[in-house]
Amino acid sequence: MAEMQVADSGGGKKGGKVRAKKMSTRIDFTPMVDLGFLLITFFMLTTTLAKPQIMALVMPEKDIDKTDLEPVKESKVLTLMLGKDDKVYWYEGITDAKLDSTDFSAEGLRKVILNKMDKVEQQFGLEDYKKKNKEGVEEDLKGSFVNVIIKPTKESTYKNLVDALDEMAITKVRYYVILDVSKLEEDFIKNPAGGLKFSAEEQAEATTK
Amino acid sequence: MPKHKPKRGAPTIDMTAMTDVAFLLLTFFMLTAKMKPSESVVVDTPSSISDTKLPDAGTLTLLVSKEGAVHLDMVGQHTRKYLIENVDTAYKLNLTPEQKVRFANGTGFGVSREKLKQFLSTEDNAVKEALQKNGIPIDTADINKSELADWIHRARLAQFEMKKQDIVKEEYVIVIKADRSTPYPAVQKVINTLVDINVNKFNLITNTEAKPGAEKE
Numbered sequence: 194m195a196e197m198q199v200a201d202s203g204g205g206k207k208g209g210k211v212r213a214k215k216m217s218t219r220i221d222f223t224p225m226v227d228l229g230f231l232l233i234t235f236f237m238l239t240t241t242l243a244k245p246q247i248m249a250l251v252m253p254e255k256d257i258d259k260t261d262l263e264p265v266k267e268s269k270v271l272t273l274m275l276g277k278d279d280k281v282y283w284y285e286g287i288t289d290a291k292l293d294s295t296d297f298s299a300e301g302l303r304k305v306i307l308n309k310m311d312k313v314e315q316q317f318g319l320e321d322y323k324k325k326n327k328e329g330v331e332e333d334l335k336g337s338f339v340n341v342i343i344k345p346t347k348e349s350t351y352k353n354l355v356d357a358l359d360e361m362a363i364t365k366v367r368y369y370v371i372l373d374v375s376k377l378e379e380d381f382i383k384n385p386a387g388g389l390k391f392s393a394e395e396q397a398e399a400t401t402k
Numbered sequence: 403m404p405k406h407k408p409k410r411g412a413p414t415i416d417m418t419a420m421t422d423v424a425f426l427l428l429t430f431f432m433l434t435a436k437m438k439p440s441e442s443v444v445v446d447t448p449s450s451i452s453d454t455k456l457p458d459a460g461t462l463t464l465l466v467s468k469e470g471a472v473h474l475d476m477v478g479q480h481t482r483k484y485l486i487e488n489v490d491t492a493y494k495l496n497l498t499p500e501q502k503v504r505f506a507n508g509t510g511f512g513v514s515r516e517k518l519k520q521f522l523s524t525e526d527n528a529v530k531e532a533l534q535k536n537g538i539p540i541d542t543a544d545i546n547k548s549e550l551a552d553w554i555h556r557a558r559l560a561q562f563e564m565k566k567q568d569i570v571k572e573e574y575v576i577v578i579k580a581d582r583s584t585p586y587p588a589v590q591k592v593i594n595t596l597v598d599i600n601v602n603k604f605n606l607i608t609n610t611e612a613k614p615g616a617e618k619e
Contacts, residue, residue: 222417229424236431247605248452352448352582359450
């Protein structure tokens, strides 16, 4: 279409010699351009420009010498149980634990973790956790205030796990571990009154939320 | 001087510039293109804020489908060739050379060992899909009987051997690629298998997600 072959009137020769029709030397590029764009489209659609990301995960060793382990303060422990339908059940410590639930939104789980960090900071006055690194920049080591235990239940999905791990990365929690949910805790979710030392008011609170 | 007559007929457009641009783009895309690797199972990964890139070479991928079937995929023709030779001799699968080549050039697979020969002798995708329905069997009770653990173990050996022979230079990484909606127990089985064979460090494949910015604190 770029170059229409216009019938050459030749200026209207009047009965002269019949000359060979002069052909245009121009080449119609249209099919080539078409092909070019077709191939561009193909390559654009099949390329993977963005490589997938990876998230490193370290699991505890199976046969670990338990005598070498340092005990963790109970008040620093936050347990998250990933439940059905993107719900997160959480409780602090073990004794007199209150079950609460939240979701994976920024206002949900993230708040819970940050609140826990603040709580630990108030309780222990962990000023020395703000240390200067080699470059002299003050590093926020708030992430080492808490110990988070992630326990995905059977009803949870892989997305829940990744979201929870992502939340650890966002709030810079340094010590977290993935463990299996115990029978006691399953009952705890089902019936918050039964499992881990609940009072009546706390149960009401947990079930209404 | 005769008057200049306006030219009749269709106007011409010079296509040269456009062609130039088109082919420049084409060249760019052809050179930068890396084909989307075809995978034996479609997996839609969840997203995270992690910004570590997946390395190009030396990956051993454990795909976990929506239904929980586990597939194994590894990069590197030589490594795959070594692996299939190893498995063939160890379990006397009597694979033909063509079947071995098909394995070496192929992608992920999710069949039990006894069905592997059948899997490698067919081209029919429907048959392949049917064979891969349950994925690689995992025995969580006895690690020595778990086919997945055996495959991972042998794949690591193959990668180690290739590195020793200087065919492959990269360190291998083990990655888990599971679907968003994969139930956790299926992923748990894979993680437990890895921990059982003393692979405590591995990676999860995710999509990119924007980091939450100043909203925090």
